[in-house]
Amino acid sequence: MEQTALAPAHDAYDSHGTATGVTNAKLGMWIFLSSEFLLFGSFISAYLLYKGRSHTGPKPAQVYDIPFTSTTSFILLMSSLTMVLSLAAIQRGDHRRFRIWILATALFGLTFIGGQVYEFTNFFREQHLSLSTNLFGSTFFVLTGLHGAHVTAGIIWLLSLFGLSTQGRLAAGDSEKVEIAGLYWHFVDVIWIVIFTVIYLVPK
Amino acid sequence: MSETETTPAGEAEVVPGGLELRSGAEPAALSDVPPEQVPLLPGEVRPHPTPFQYVMIGVVLVVLTALEVTVSYLEGDIPNGLIIVLLLVMMVVKFVLVAAWYMHLRTDRPIFRRFFTLGAVAAVTLFMVVLTTLHIWTGP
Numbered sequence: 001m002e003q004t005a006l007a008p009a010h011d012a013y014d015s016h017g018t019a020t021g022v023t024n025a026k027l028g029m030w031i032f033l034s035s036e037f038l039l040f041g042s043f044i045s046a047y048l049l050y051k052g053r054s055h056t057g058p059k060p061a062q063v064y065d066i067p068f069t070s071t072t073s074f075i076l077l078m079s080s081l082t083m084v085l086s087l088a089a090i091q092r093g094d095h096r097r098f099r100i101w102i103l104a105t106a107l108f109g110l111t112f113i114g115g116q117v118y119e120f121t122n123f124f125r126e127q128h129l130s131l132s133t134n135l136f137g138s139t140f141f142v143l144t145g146l147h148g149a150h151v152t153a154g155i156i157w158l159l160s161l162f163g164l165s166t167q168g169r170l171a172a173g174d175s176e177k178v179e180i181a182g183l184y185w186h187f188v189d190v191i192w193i194v195i196f197t198v199i200y201l202v203p204k
Numbered sequence: 205m206s207e208t209e210t211t212p213a214g215e216a217e218v219v220p221g222g223l224e225l226r227s228g229a230e231p232a233a234l235s236d237v238p239p240e241q242v243p244l245l246p247g248e249v250r251p252h253p254t255p256f257q258y259v260m261i262g263v264v265l266v267v268l269t270a271l272e273v274t275v276s277y278l279e280g281d282i283p284n285g286l287i288i289v290l291l292l293v294m295m296v297v298k299f300v301l302v303a304a305w306y307m308h309l310r311t312d313r314p315i316f317r318r319f320f321t322l323g324a325v326a327a328v329t330l331f332m333v334v335l336t337t338l339h340i341w342t343g344p
Contacts, residue, residue, distance in 0.1 A: 027247075038326070085258060172243070
C-alpha cells in the first residue's frame with residue numbers, strides 16, 4: 001500500500017535519481033558558490049568599512065599600480081575563456097584541445113598568482129605596507145589573499161583534471177566534472193571582477 | 205521554465221557517464237559530434253554556446269575592462285559620483301555576462317540561477333544594511 005502511494009513520486013525523479021532533477025554534485029557546487037558570496041561579502045565590507053580610516057600611511061592611492069593590476073585582471077578574464085573552451089572541447093570528445101585549454105587556464109591562473117605575489121612583495125618592500133601596518137593593509141591583504149587562496153585551489157583542481165586526462169582517465173562522459181571545476185573557476189573570476197572594481201578602481 | 209520540463213532535445217537517450225544525447229546522435233561518435241549534436245550535460249536545458257560565442261563574450265569582457273580602467277583615470281575630470289556609477293554598471297554587466305554565458309545560467313535549469321541569485325542578493329542586502337548601520341556612506 002505504501003509502495004503504491006510512493007510510486008508517483010519516484011516517477012517524478014529523472015535519470016539522475018534525484019528529486020531536483022539535477023545531479024547532487026552540480027547542485028552542491030552551486031549552493032557552495034552561493035554561500036561564498038557571504039564569505040567574500042564580509043571581507044569586501046570590512047575593506048569598505050575601514051577605507052580612509054587609517055591614521056598612518058601608506059594609503060591605497062599611494063600603493064596601487066592600476067596598469068599592472070589591470071593586466072593581471074585581463075589574464076584572469078582570459079582564463080575564464082580558456083576554461084569554457086576546455087569544457088566545449090571535452091563535450092565534443094576532443095581530448096587534445098581539452099588538454100591544451102585546461103593547461104592554458106592553469107597557466108593563466110599561475111600568472112595571476114605570480115602577479116599577486118609580486119604586488120604583495122612590492123607593497124611590503126617598497127611601500128612598507130604589511131598586514132599590521134594599518135587598517136588598509138589588514139583588510140587589503142586579507143581580502144586579496146583570500147581570493148588568491150581560492151585561485152590557488154582552482155589551479156590545483158585544473159592540473160588534477162589535466163593529469164587525469166593525460167592518463168586517459170577523463171572520458172567525454174566525465175564532462176560534468178570539468179563543468180563543476182569550471183563553475184568554481186568562473187566564480188573566482190566574477191569575485192575578482194567585483195574586487196578589481198570596488199577595491200582598485202573606485203575613486204579613493 | 206520549470207525544473208521538470210523536458211529539454212528541447214526531446215526524448216533524450218542516456219549514455220554511460222550521465223550524458224544525454226539528442227535523438228540520432230550515436231554514443232560511439234562522441235569524438236566527432238556536429239555542433240548541433242553535442243551531448244547535453246546534466247541540468248542543461250538548452251545547448252551551451254558555441255566556442256565562437258565564448259570568444260565573442262571574451263572580447264566584450266576585455267573591452268569593458270578597458271573602458272573601466274579608462275573611466276577610473278577620469279578622476280578629477282568628471283564628478284566622482286558619475287565615475288562610481290559607470291564603474292559599478294560595467295562591473296555588473298561583466299558579472300552577469302560571465303555568470304550567464306560562461307557559467308551557463310542562461311541555458312541550464314533555473315534551479316541553479318535561483319540558488320546563485322539568492323546568495324548574491326542575500327549577501328548584497330545583508331552587507332548594505334551592515335554598512336549603512338555603521339554610517340559608512342557618511343565617511344569617517
